[in-house]
Amino acid sequence: MAQSRQKSYADLRRKKLEFQVDDHVFLKISPTKGVMRFGFRGKLSLRFLGPFEVLERMGKVAYRLALPPSLLGVYNVFHVSMLRKYIPDPSHVVDYEPLKLRDDLTYEEQPVKIVDKEQEFKRRTIHYVKVQWRNQSVRDATWELEDEMKEKYSYRFEDSSMSSLED
Structure with missing residues (x-):
């Protein structure tokens, strides 16, 4: 009964995300700092990388993305929770500096x-x-x-x- 109640609360806050083929999305990655702060690690601040084109839908909650050659070692199928919709804006100019990502999608600041x-x-x-x-x-x-x-x-x-x- 407690699980059912918690699930109903979580479902109220959850957004139903669906993407179409040829949509553009941001991919969530986690930065790690190379410095210990005052003896303990701080929280990781989430960042998004992209935008990347959705190539196909894999099941109900997974999508295959068109990743650049710099991310060749990263598997290109991601859960919907790791994606955020990109809304194109003609005035939006992205100053893109490629990051050196690790296999687990983290980078060192x-x-x-x-x-x-x-x-x-x-x-x-x-x-x-x-x-x-x-x-x-x-x-x-x-x-x-x-x-x-x-x-x-x-x-x-x-x-x-x-x-x-x-x-």
Whole structure:
């Protein structure tokens, strides 16, 4: 009885998604950061890649997509829950920089630049740097321990100013 009640609540919130052949969809992927934050991993923020064309429907809830050659190692049939409809907009210009995806559709974020340094607390100063990550805006920059960043990305820290980590 409890399962039935929970299913009815879940069904109310669930959207019925169906795509047609030649529709365009976004594919959900998960980024992983290469840095541990304050001793624990943060949540993965979901991202979408695409748009990709739907080639055919495979059963009730799976679709075959036309993937580019850069995703050759990825199986091209996906569950409907991993897809989001793309609504074409003529003014929408996508600045596409190809990601290096792993087989499990994750990618590692790389630091781009240091936005801010040091964060002072009541009685002591802890050396933190506010890092902007590739494929994310300055608004989504995160505070990281400066020592950990130097250890993991030592090749990116050339001088003492550390204002830019660009290649």
